[in-house]
Amino acid sequence: MSSLERVGVSLDQHLLAEFDQLTAKQGYTNRSEAIRDLIRDRLSAEQLEKPTANAVAGIFLVYDHHSTALTNKLLHLQHDHVLNIVASTHIHLDHHNCLEIIIVKDKVQKIQALADKMGSLKGVKLSKTNMISIT
Numbered sequence: 678m679s680s681l682e683r684v685g686v687s688l689d690q691h692l693l694a695e696f697d698q699l700t701a702k703q704g705y706t707n708r709s710e711a712i713r714d715l716i717r718d719r720l721s722a723e724q725l726e727k728p729t730a731n732a733v734a735g736i737f738l739v740y741d742h743h744s745t746a747l748t749n750k751l752l753h754l755q756h757d758h759v760l761n762i763v764a765s766t767h768i769h770l771d772h773h774n775c776l777e778i779i780i781v782k783d784k785v786q787k788i789q790a791l792a793d794k795m796g797s798l799k800g801v802k803l804s805k806t807n808m809i810s811i812t
């Protein structure tokens with residue numbers, strides 16, 4: 678662990694009260710930890726702006742499994758990216774709908790390209806990608 682450095686920050690009382698309220702709602706019991714997480718989150722967001730930054734993402738897809746052509750295309754795409762796909766899981770939501778979560782580790786732009794390719798396939802009803810930076 679790197680060494681800690683203590684810093685003093687001047688904040689408007691109202692802003693601090695709002696911050697404390699928010700972090701308490703989120704379950705923080707320690708203001709320093711909340712501030713550290715906020716800084717990490719901002720730094721991570723900055724990293725994700727770079728197309729060549731390393732990242733890991735969960736690609737969430739909801740689709741109708743009755744479309745066998747779509748199921749095959751999704752499988753082909755996953756096999757084409759086998760070295761970068763860390764895991765995938767399939768959940769049967771109801772009679773028609775499936776949720777597939779594909780966890781992929783790659784450069785930001787490659788993850789986005791794969792997510793776009795999957796999300797735009799005919800039959801995919803909903804697609805969301807949740808990406809975090811890794812160093």
Ligand code: NI
Nearest residue numbers: 742768769775
């Ligand atoms: Ni299913």
